[in-house]
Amino acid sequence: MKKIPLSTPTMCGAELKYIHEAFDTNWIAPLGPNVTGFENEICKYLKISNAAALSSGTAALHLALRILGIGEGDVVLCQSLTFAATCNPILYEKATPVFIDSEKDTWNMCPDALEKALKKYPKAKAVIPVHLYGTPAKMDEISELCKNFNVPIIEDAAESLGAAYKGKQTGTFGEMAVLSFNGNKIITTSGGGMLVSENEAYIKKALFLSTQARDAAPFYQHSELGFNYRLSNICAGIGRGQLTVLDDRVRQKKRIYEMYEAGFDGSFIKMNPVPNYVSANYWLSCITGVEPVNLYNHLMSMGIEARPLWKPMNLQPLYENYDFVFVQKKPVVNELFETGLCLPSDVKMTTEEQKSVIDIIKLFCS
Numbered sequence: 584m585k586k587i588p589l590s591t592p593t594m595c596g597a598e599l600k601y602i603h604e605a606f607d608t609n610w611i612a613p614l615g616p617n618v619t620g621f622e623n624e625i626c627k628y629l630k631i632s633n634a635a636a637l638s639s640g641t642a643a644l645h646l647a648l649r650i651l652g653i654g655e656g657d658v659v660l661c662q663s664l665t666f667a668a669t670c671n672p673i674l675y676e677k678a679t680p681v682f683i684d685s686e687k688d689t690w691n692m693c694p695d696a697l698e699k700a701l702k703k704y705p706k707a708k709a710v711i712p713v714h715l716y717g718t719p720a721k722m723d724e725i726s727e728l729c730k731n732f733n734v735p736i737i738e739d740a741a742e743s744l745g746a747a748y749k750g751k752q753t754g755t756f757g758e759m760a761v762l763s764f765n766g767n768k769i770i771t772t773s774g775g776g777m778l779v780s781e782n783e784a785y786i787k788k789a790l791f792l793s794t795q796a797r798d799a800a801p802f803y804q805h806s807e808l809g810f811n812y813r814l815s816n817i818c819a820g821i822g823r824g825q826l827t828v829l830d831d832r833v834r835q836k837k838r839i840y841e842m843y844e845a846g847f848d849g850s851f852i853k854m855n856p857v858p859n860y861v862s863a864n865y866w867l868s869c870i871t872g873v874e875p876v877n878l879y880n881h882l883m884s885m886g887i888e889a890r891p892l893w894k895p896m897n898l899q900p901l902y903e904n905y906d907f908v909f910v911q912k913k914p915v916v917n918e919l920f921e922t923g924l925c926l927p928s929d930v931k932m933t934t935e936e937q938k939s940v941i942d943i944i945k946l947f948c949s
Protein backbone atom coordinates (compact mmCIF):
# COMPACT_ATOMS: atom_id res chain seq x y z
CA MET A 584 0.00 0.00 0.00
CA LYS A 585 1.10 3.58 -0.72
CA LYS A 586 2.19 5.52 2.37
CA ILE A 587 -0.44 7.84 3.82
CA PRO A 588 1.17 10.90 5.43
CA LEU A 589 -0.07 12.89 8.43
CA SER A 590 0.01 16.28 6.73
CA THR A 591 2.45 17.40 4.07
CA PRO A 592 2.76 20.63 2.05
CA THR A 593 0.27 20.91 -0.83
CA MET A 594 1.26 23.44 -3.47
CA CYS A 595 -1.35 24.98 -5.75
CA GLY A 596 0.85 26.38 -8.54
CA ALA A 597 0.22 30.06 -7.80
CA GLU A 598 3.36 30.05 -5.63
CA LEU A 599 5.55 29.82 -8.77
CA LYS A 600 4.37 33.15 -10.16
CA TYR A 601 5.63 34.96 -7.07
CA ILE A 602 8.88 33.01 -6.98
CA HIS A 603 9.51 33.74 -10.67
CA GLU A 604 8.85 37.41 -10.04
CA ALA A 605 11.41 37.35 -7.25
CA PHE A 606 13.98 35.71 -9.57
CA ASP A 607 13.23 38.04 -12.48
CA THR A 608 13.70 41.12 -10.31
CA ASN A 609 16.59 39.56 -8.33
CA TRP A 610 14.73 40.03 -5.03
CA ILE A 611 16.37 36.95 -3.51
CA ALA A 612 17.58 38.62 -0.31
CA PRO A 613 15.38 38.86 2.77
CA LEU A 614 12.73 41.56 2.49
CA GLY A 615 11.30 42.65 -0.83
CA PRO A 616 7.87 42.99 -2.43
CA ASN A 617 6.65 39.48 -1.58
CA VAL A 618 7.31 40.05 2.13
CA THR A 619 5.30 43.28 2.13
CA GLY A 620 2.65 41.72 -0.09
CA PHE A 621 2.32 38.66 2.13
CA GLU A 622 2.01 40.82 5.26
CA ASN A 623 -0.68 42.97 3.64
CA GLU A 624 -2.60 39.94 2.40
CA ILE A 625 -2.55 38.27 5.83
CA CYS A 626 -3.72 41.54 7.42
CA LYS A 627 -6.60 41.67 4.96
CA TYR A 628 -7.50 38.02 5.55
CA LEU A 629 -7.49 38.33 9.35
CA LYS A 630 -8.88 41.88 9.36
CA ILE A 631 -5.98 43.11 11.48
CA SER A 632 -3.83 46.20 11.01
CA ASN A 633 -0.18 45.20 11.39
CA ALA A 634 2.00 42.18 10.63
CA ALA A 635 5.68 41.28 10.59
CA ALA A 636 6.71 38.27 8.47
CA LEU A 637 9.38 36.27 10.31
CA SER A 638 11.54 33.19 9.87
CA SER A 639 9.33 31.01 12.12
CA GLY A 640 6.43 30.97 14.53
CA THR A 641 8.94 30.35 17.30
CA ALA A 642 10.77 33.57 16.37
CA ALA A 643 7.42 35.40 16.47
CA LEU A 644 6.71 34.10 19.99
CA HIS A 645 10.21 35.05 21.10
CA LEU A 646 9.81 38.61 19.82
CA ALA A 647 6.34 38.92 21.41
CA LEU A 648 7.88 38.18 24.83
CA ARG A 649 10.74 40.63 24.19
CA ILE A 650 8.35 43.36 23.11
CA LEU A 651 6.36 42.96 26.34
CA GLY A 652 9.65 43.29 28.24
CA ILE A 653 9.40 39.82 29.76
CA GLY A 654 12.61 38.63 31.39
CA GLU A 655 14.21 36.83 34.27
CA GLY A 656 11.83 36.03 37.12
CA ASP A 657 8.66 36.97 35.23
CA VAL A 658 5.83 34.42 35.22
CA VAL A 659 4.13 33.53 31.94
CA LEU A 660 0.97 31.40 32.04
CA CYS A 661 0.97 28.96 29.14
CA GLN A 662 -1.32 26.22 27.86
CA SER A 663 0.21 22.85 28.76
CA LEU A 664 -1.19 20.81 25.88
CA THR A 665 0.85 22.22 22.99
CA PHE A 666 4.02 21.90 20.96
CA ALA A 667 7.18 22.88 22.85
CA ALA A 668 7.67 25.84 20.49
CA THR A 669 4.89 27.64 22.41
CA CYS A 670 6.86 27.78 25.65
CA ASN A 671 10.55 27.40 24.71
CA PRO A 672 10.84 31.17 24.09
CA ILE A 673 9.82 31.72 27.74
CA LEU A 674 13.04 29.95 28.71
CA TYR A 675 15.05 31.82 26.04
CA GLU A 676 14.23 34.93 28.07
CA LYS A 677 14.90 33.20 31.42
CA ALA A 678 11.30 33.82 32.46
CA THR A 679 9.24 31.22 34.35
CA PRO A 680 6.51 29.25 32.60
CA VAL A 681 3.49 28.10 34.60
CA PHE A 682 1.40 25.56 32.75
CA ILE A 683 -2.40 25.54 32.61
CA ASP A 684 -4.63 22.51 32.14
CA SER A 685 -7.13 22.21 29.27
CA GLU A 686 -10.92 21.89 29.27
CA LYS A 687 -12.73 19.08 27.50
CA ASP A 688 -14.85 21.16 25.09
CA THR A 689 -11.96 22.38 22.90
CA TRP A 690 -8.84 20.78 24.48
CA ASN A 691 -7.47 24.30 24.99
CA MET A 692 -6.66 26.45 28.05
CA CYS A 693 -9.25 25.87 30.78
CA PRO A 694 -10.65 29.24 31.97
CA ASP A 695 -11.23 27.87 35.50
CA ALA A 696 -7.64 26.68 35.74
CA LEU A 697 -6.48 30.01 34.30
CA GLU A 698 -8.46 31.89 36.96
CA LYS A 699 -6.88 29.77 39.69
CA ALA A 700 -3.42 30.48 38.22
CA LEU A 701 -4.07 34.23 37.92
CA LYS A 702 -5.06 34.32 41.60
CA LYS A 703 -1.90 32.45 42.51
CA TYR A 704 0.29 34.55 40.17
CA PRO A 705 -1.45 37.94 39.98
CA LYS A 706 1.76 39.53 38.66
CA ALA A 707 1.95 37.18 35.65
CA LYS A 708 3.32 39.08 32.64
CA ALA A 709 1.49 37.25 29.85
CA VAL A 710 -0.99 34.48 29.09
CA ILE A 711 -0.41 32.22 26.06
CA PRO A 712 -3.49 30.28 24.93
CA VAL A 713 -3.22 28.00 21.89
CA HIS A 714 -5.86 27.06 19.30
CA LEU A 715 -4.79 23.46 19.20
CA TYR A 716 -5.22 21.46 15.99
CA GLY A 717 -7.13 24.44 14.60
CA THR A 718 -9.96 24.59 17.16
CA PRO A 719 -10.29 28.02 18.79
CA ALA A 720 -9.85 28.29 22.57
CA LYS A 721 -12.60 29.82 24.76
CA MET A 722 -11.51 33.37 24.02
CA ASP A 723 -14.45 35.19 25.66
CA GLU A 724 -13.71 33.66 29.04
CA ILE A 725 -9.92 33.87 28.67
CA SER A 726 -10.02 37.50 27.47
CA GLU A 727 -12.38 38.51 30.31
CA LEU A 728 -10.07 36.99 32.95
CA CYS A 729 -6.97 38.57 31.41
CA LYS A 730 -8.71 41.93 31.30
CA ASN A 731 -9.68 41.67 34.97
CA PHE A 732 -6.13 40.78 35.98
CA ASN A 733 -4.63 43.22 33.47
CA VAL A 734 -2.43 40.61 31.81
CA PRO A 735 -1.75 40.73 28.06
CA ILE A 736 -2.58 37.74 25.85
CA ILE A 737 -0.12 36.37 23.29
CA GLU A 738 -2.27 34.17 21.10
CA ASP A 739 -0.58 31.11 19.64
CA ALA A 740 -2.52 30.75 16.39
CA ALA A 741 0.26 28.70 14.74
CA GLU A 742 -2.12 25.81 14.03
CA SER A 743 -5.33 27.73 13.47
CA LEU A 744 -4.97 30.05 10.49
CA GLY A 745 -8.40 30.17 8.84
CA ALA A 746 -10.30 29.29 12.03
CA ALA A 747 -12.71 31.72 13.68
CA TYR A 748 -14.22 32.10 17.14
CA LYS A 749 -17.79 33.44 17.08
CA GLY A 750 -17.13 34.89 13.61
CA LYS A 751 -13.79 36.56 14.44
CA GLN A 752 -10.55 35.10 13.07
CA THR A 753 -8.12 33.50 15.50
CA GLY A 754 -5.02 35.65 15.69
CA THR A 755 -7.04 38.81 16.34
CA PHE A 756 -7.84 38.35 20.04
CA GLY A 757 -4.47 38.81 21.73
CA GLU A 758 -2.33 41.89 22.33
CA MET A 759 -0.25 40.06 19.75
CA ALA A 760 -0.70 36.77 17.93
CA VAL A 761 1.63 34.31 16.30
CA LEU A 762 1.17 32.41 13.02
CA SER A 763 3.33 29.61 11.64
CA PHE A 764 3.94 28.59 8.04
CA ASN A 765 6.05 25.56 8.85
CA GLY A 766 5.89 22.72 6.31
CA ASN A 767 3.25 20.70 8.15
CA LYS A 768 0.82 23.58 8.85
CA ILE A 769 -2.36 24.26 6.87
CA ILE A 770 -0.47 26.59 4.54
CA THR A 771 3.30 26.85 4.35
CA THR A 772 6.17 29.03 3.22
CA SER A 773 8.47 25.97 3.64
CA GLY A 774 9.34 27.58 6.97
CA GLY A 775 8.18 30.90 8.35
CA GLY A 776 5.96 32.72 10.78
CA MET A 777 4.26 36.00 11.45
CA LEU A 778 3.58 38.30 14.37
CA VAL A 779 0.31 40.24 14.05
CA SER A 780 -1.22 42.94 16.21
CA GLU A 781 -3.61 45.89 16.24
CA ASN A 782 -0.81 47.77 18.01
CA GLU A 783 1.41 49.41 15.40
CA ALA A 784 4.20 50.16 17.88
CA TYR A 785 4.55 46.45 18.71
CA ILE A 786 4.96 45.46 15.08
CA LYS A 787 7.40 48.32 14.42
CA LYS A 788 9.43 47.02 17.33
CA ALA A 789 9.25 43.48 15.93
CA LEU A 790 10.59 44.69 12.56
CA PHE A 791 13.42 46.50 14.34
CA LEU A 792 14.38 43.55 16.57
CA SER A 793 14.10 41.01 13.74
CA THR A 794 16.63 42.89 11.59
CA GLN A 795 19.46 43.08 14.15
CA ALA A 796 18.12 46.18 15.96
CA ARG A 797 20.01 48.69 13.87
CA ASP A 798 19.91 52.28 15.10
CA ALA A 799 18.99 55.08 12.70
CA ALA A 800 22.60 56.02 11.96
CA PRO A 801 24.66 56.10 8.73
CA PHE A 802 26.91 53.31 10.09
CA TYR A 803 26.05 50.01 11.76
CA GLN A 804 25.23 51.09 15.29
CA HIS A 805 23.32 49.03 17.86
CA SER A 806 21.95 50.09 21.24
CA GLU A 807 19.82 46.97 21.69
CA LEU A 808 20.25 43.24 21.18
CA GLY A 809 18.76 42.22 17.84
CA PHE A 810 17.98 39.03 15.95
CA ASN A 811 18.05 37.80 12.37
CA TYR A 812 14.40 36.72 12.25
CA ARG A 813 13.03 38.18 9.00
CA LEU A 814 11.33 36.05 6.32
CA SER A 815 12.98 35.80 2.90
CA ASN A 816 11.31 37.22 -0.18
CA ILE A 817 11.28 33.74 -1.80
CA CYS A 818 9.50 32.12 1.13
CA ALA A 819 7.02 34.98 1.32
CA GLY A 820 6.25 34.32 -2.36
CA ILE A 821 5.32 30.73 -1.54
CA GLY A 822 3.10 32.07 1.25
CA ARG A 823 1.29 34.47 -1.09
CA GLY A 824 0.45 31.63 -3.44
CA GLN A 825 -0.64 29.37 -0.57
CA LEU A 826 -2.88 32.04 0.92
CA THR A 827 -4.99 32.02 -2.25
CA VAL A 828 -6.11 28.45 -1.45
CA LEU A 829 -6.37 28.67 2.36
CA ASP A 830 -10.17 28.59 2.35
CA ASP A 831 -10.14 25.55 0.02
CA ARG A 832 -7.74 23.80 2.40
CA VAL A 833 -10.07 24.48 5.34
CA ARG A 834 -12.99 22.97 3.38
CA GLN A 835 -10.91 19.92 2.43
CA LYS A 836 -9.70 19.43 6.00
CA LYS A 837 -13.28 19.73 7.24
CA ARG A 838 -14.40 17.00 4.82
CA ILE A 839 -11.64 14.74 6.15
CA TYR A 840 -12.78 15.39 9.73
CA GLU A 841 -16.42 14.71 8.84
CA MET A 842 -15.56 11.45 7.13
CA TYR A 843 -13.68 10.23 10.20
CA GLU A 844 -16.56 11.40 12.39
CA ALA A 845 -19.09 9.42 10.31
CA GLY A 846 -16.73 6.43 10.18
CA PHE A 847 -16.36 6.21 13.96
CA ASP A 848 -19.98 7.10 14.71
CA GLY A 849 -21.56 4.64 17.10
CA SER A 850 -18.20 3.33 18.34
CA PHE A 851 -16.29 4.27 21.49
CA ILE A 852 -13.81 6.24 19.37
CA LYS A 853 -14.48 9.96 19.66
CA MET A 854 -13.27 12.85 17.50
CA ASN A 855 -11.57 15.96 18.89
CA PRO A 856 -14.52 18.17 19.87
CA VAL A 857 -15.45 21.26 17.85
CA PRO A 858 -18.13 23.38 19.58
CA ASN A 859 -20.87 24.73 17.32
CA TYR A 860 -20.01 28.40 18.04
CA VAL A 861 -16.58 28.11 16.39
CA SER A 862 -15.42 27.37 12.88
CA ALA A 863 -12.27 25.30 13.15
CA ASN A 864 -9.72 24.91 10.35
CA TYR A 865 -9.55 21.15 11.07
CA TRP A 866 -5.76 21.15 10.60
CA LEU A 867 -5.44 17.69 12.13
CA SER A 868 -8.24 15.22 12.85
CA CYS A 869 -7.72 13.50 16.20
CA ILE A 870 -9.42 10.71 18.09
CA THR A 871 -9.64 9.67 21.73
CA GLY A 872 -10.69 6.43 23.35
CA VAL A 873 -7.77 4.39 21.99
CA GLU A 874 -4.42 3.10 23.24
CA PRO A 875 -2.33 5.63 21.34
CA VAL A 876 1.06 3.91 21.39
CA ASN A 877 -0.26 0.50 20.27
CA LEU A 878 -2.46 1.99 17.58
CA TYR A 879 0.33 4.34 16.47
CA ASN A 880 2.76 1.41 16.05
CA HIS A 881 0.16 -0.63 14.19
CA LEU A 882 -0.71 2.21 11.78
CA MET A 883 2.94 3.11 11.17
CA SER A 884 3.72 -0.55 10.38
CA MET A 885 1.10 -0.32 7.63
CA GLY A 886 2.53 2.89 6.17
CA ILE A 887 -0.11 5.08 7.78
CA GLU A 888 1.41 8.08 9.50
CA ALA A 889 -0.31 8.87 12.79
CA ARG A 890 1.05 10.88 15.71
CA PRO A 891 0.32 10.86 19.44
CA LEU A 892 -1.24 14.08 20.73
CA TRP A 893 1.29 16.68 21.84
CA LYS A 894 2.85 15.46 25.06
CA PRO A 895 1.70 18.01 27.66
CA MET A 896 4.41 20.33 28.94
CA ASN A 897 3.71 19.35 32.58
CA LEU A 898 4.86 15.82 31.60
CA GLN A 899 8.00 16.91 29.73
CA PRO A 900 11.39 16.24 31.35
CA LEU A 901 12.48 19.77 30.41
CA TYR A 902 9.49 21.38 32.10
CA GLU A 903 8.51 19.01 34.93
CA ASN A 904 9.87 21.30 37.65
CA TYR A 905 7.60 24.18 36.70
CA ASP A 906 4.20 24.70 38.27
CA PHE A 907 1.12 23.22 36.62
CA VAL A 908 -2.35 24.50 37.53
CA PHE A 909 -5.45 22.34 37.11
CA VAL A 910 -8.91 22.15 38.67
CA GLN A 911 -10.10 18.61 37.90
CA LYS A 912 -9.15 15.64 40.07
CA LYS A 913 -7.14 14.26 37.19
CA PRO A 914 -5.65 16.79 34.75
CA VAL A 915 -7.54 16.81 31.45
CA VAL A 916 -4.30 16.96 29.45
CA ASN A 917 -2.96 13.78 31.07
CA GLU A 918 -6.11 11.93 30.14
CA LEU A 919 -6.07 13.24 26.56
CA PHE A 920 -2.43 12.27 26.15
CA GLU A 921 -3.12 8.75 27.43
CA THR A 922 -6.01 8.08 25.03
CA GLY A 923 -5.56 10.35 22.00
CA LEU A 924 -4.02 10.09 18.54
CA CYS A 925 -3.73 12.41 15.49
CA LEU A 926 -4.82 10.73 12.25
CA PRO A 927 -3.69 11.28 8.66
CA SER A 928 -5.18 14.63 7.62
CA ASP A 929 -3.39 15.30 4.37
CA VAL A 930 -5.63 16.99 1.79
CA LYS A 931 -4.14 14.75 -0.94
CA MET A 932 -5.46 11.62 0.81
CA THR A 933 -8.13 9.93 -1.34
CA THR A 934 -11.54 8.85 -0.05
CA GLU A 935 -10.50 5.20 -0.55
CA GLU A 936 -7.32 5.73 1.43
CA GLN A 937 -9.22 7.38 4.27
CA LYS A 938 -11.80 4.57 4.25
CA SER A 939 -9.02 2.03 4.66
CA VAL A 940 -7.53 4.04 7.54
CA ILE A 941 -10.91 4.01 9.29
CA ASP A 942 -11.40 0.27 8.69
CA ILE A 943 -7.91 -0.58 9.93
CA ILE A 944 -8.44 1.44 13.12
CA LYS A 945 -11.86 -0.08 13.81
CA LEU A 946 -10.56 -3.60 13.25
CA PHE A 947 -7.52 -3.02 15.48
CA CYS A 948 -9.61 -1.53 18.29
CA SER A 949 -12.40 -4.13 18.22
Ligand SMILES: *Cc1c(COP(=O)(O)O)cnc(C)c1O
Nearest residue numbers: 639640641666668669741763765
Ligand atom coordinates in the same frame (compact mmCIF):
# COMPACT_ATOMS: atom_id res chain seq x y z
C1 LIG B 1 4.19 24.90 14.74
C2 LIG B 1 3.87 25.52 16.02
C3 LIG B 1 4.63 26.58 16.55
C4 LIG B 1 5.95 27.03 16.00
O1 LIG B 1 6.01 27.37 14.71
P1 LIG B 1 7.37 27.22 13.87
O2 LIG B 1 7.06 28.03 12.66
O3 LIG B 1 7.53 25.75 13.57
O4 LIG B 1 8.49 27.78 14.66
C5 LIG B 1 4.22 27.17 17.72
N1 LIG B 1 3.14 26.74 18.38
C6 LIG B 1 2.41 25.71 17.93
C7 LIG B 1 1.21 25.29 18.71
C8 LIG B 1 2.76 25.05 16.76
O5 LIG B 1 2.05 24.00 16.34
